[in-house]
């Protein structure tokens with residue numbers, strides 16, 4: 016398990032490491048649920064980003080693509 020140490024700034028902010036954001040496809044404008052659990056702060060993505068266009072989509076989407084990109088892929092498959 017990768018552990019990265021970050022300092023909290025004077026306003027209580029931290030930067031999420033790029034490694035974690037990439038691993039969970041979380042980017043700017045995505046919502047995260049936060050909770051204190053067993054002495055830890057747990058962040059759970061509510062949203063993630065489409066791997067094709069970067070649009071925000073629900074984290075529990077079956078595919079890591081937005082509806083528009085899925086539609087384009089389906090249209091391409093029916094043509095080709």
Ligand SMILES: [Zn+2]
Nearest residue numbers: 065068081084
């Ligand atoms: Zn997309």
